[in-house]
Amino acid sequence: MNTKEFQNPKLIKKIVDRLKRNKRQISLMEVCGSHTMAIGKWGIRNLLPDNIKLISGPGCPVCVTPMSIIDASIDLKDVTIAIFGDLMRVPGEKGTLELARAKGLDVRIVYSPIDALKLAQEKETVFVGIGFETTIPGIAYTIREAYEKNIKNYSVLTSLKIVPPALELLASADDINLNGFILPGHVSVVTGANAYNFLPEKYNIGGIVTGFEPADILVSVDRLLQQVEKNEPKIENEYSRIVTPDGNKHAQKIMKEILEIDDGIWRGIGKIPKSELKIRKKYSNYDAAKKYNINIEYKEDKSGCQCGDVLKGNIIPPQCHLFEKVCTPSNPIGPCMVSSEGSCAAYYKYERKQ
Amino acid sequence: MCLAIPSKIVSINGKKGIVDMGGIKKEVGLDFIPEAKIGNWILLHTGFGLEIISEKDALETIEAINEAYHVMPDEY
Numbered sequence: 001m002n003t004k005e006f007q008n009p010k011l012i013k014k015i016v017d018r019l020k021r022n023k024r025q026i027s028l029m030e031v032c033g034s035h036t037m038a039i040g041k042w043g044i045r046n047l048l049p050d051n052i053k054l055i056s057g058p059g060c061p062v063c064v065t066p067m068s069i070i071d072a073s074i075d076l077k078d079v080t081i082a083i084f085g086d087l088m089r090v091p092g093e094k095g096t097l098e099l100a101r102a103k104g105l106d107v108r109i110v111y112s113p114i115d116a117l118k119l120a121q122e123k124e125t126v127f128v129g130i131g132f133e134t135t136i137p138g139i140a141y142t143i144r145e146a147y148e149k150n151i152k153n154y155s156v157l158t159s160l161k162i163v164p165p166a167l168e169l170l171a172s173a174d175d176i177n178l179n180g181f182i183l184p185g186h187v188s189v190v191t192g193a194n195a196y197n198f199l200p201e202k203y204n205i206g207g208i209v210t211g212f213e214p215a216d217i218l219v220s221v222d223r224l225l226q227q228v229e230k231n232e233p234k235i236e237n238e239y240s241r242i243v244t245p246d247g248n249k250h251a252q253k254i255m256k257e258i259l260e261i262d263d264g265i266w267r268g269i270g271k272i273p274k275s276e277l278k279i280r281k282k283y284s285n286y287d288a289a290k291k292y293n294i295n296i297e298y299k300e301d302k303s304g305c306q307c308g309d310v311l312k313g314n315i316i317p318p319q320c321h322l323f324e325k326v327c328t329p330s331n332p333i334g335p336c337m338v339s340s341e342g343s344c345a346a347y348y349k350y351e352r353k354q
Numbered sequence: 355m356c357l358a359i360p361s362k363i364v365s366i367n368g369k370k371g372i373v374d375m376g377g378i379k380k381e382v383g384l385d386f387i388p389e390a391k392i393g394n395w396i397l398l399h400t401g402f403g404l405e406i407i408s409e410k411d412a413l414e415t416i417e418a419i420n421e422a423y424h425v426m427p428d429e430y
Contacts, residue, residue: 011423138402189358190404241412244405
């Protein structure tokens, strides 16, 4: 599949020239780690005039996974702990899973939840299932498989977050002045673009589902500018080559079948009402929190890490007093620097002043 | 983490498919895209196909963008 035309420098220049004609102060937020990385990688912020600000929101599942999940995983004994690789170096109060593995904990990195289910053939396995809507259907699939095939030594410690309630929190916040959202591309594959209609209807703020090429992002910025200029907030779909208005019905069905909505704890942010999917009672044998009596609670980060303020768009990474001085990708203090798609990691990699 | 990779389906066996990712063959779950066919480009995430990519929509999108910003199709 050739997406080179979305990188055409002539096209990029023409979009940027048009954007530079706008003199209005605009703040737009992206809520997808892959967008954060794409904006850094393509140098989008440097192309834009100073009056257009792009702010990174809570778009990285690893970054919002509560410390309790890490600590509870470290405390598990005599089981295989399967994780996505991004989680390995995220610190909880009790250190990281990487350090725990060095001390003998059986921690395995998996590419797919199916690989975690396969590990359960050898030994009791707990999969630390974290993710947004993109990842949740695959995790739900393994729970249904385990239930149907009566696989008893598999369970999932979940931190499954859904994006619209986080957007609602940001849209209703008094202290952040946002003019629009660059909406996540791959979360929206599952949810559909219509999942965000509440933003203009309830909060008078627009958004656009966006792809990951430079032309995708810049065109979306331009369209959001047009929405603001005309005072016509709405939800648009720039990524229609993949995202449909109603999303993937099959993926939504399995999510509803296995999981139910509950309040969620987001690291650095706190409790967001109805923002998490938890395992239904019918499948509670596969819920590691129930199986191992784990209580997931909010813990304040005592390291001085300001990841929470970064996630809410209150500060940009270089404004954190730890950034670059003591917090670097090789010595990450907080999750936004650990995850390859965290805002701090993106700023460190692409936007540091040399 | 929500990174998803376009891959081409080269064979299908029930609800499983084999995709070609730049020369590497990998088994993927097609449970969420049962309508997928051999030759389709799909969006792949953590071992599951999430959506069939519409080449027609991709072409239409870039044509519309080029038109909106007055870029000729062969202008590079």
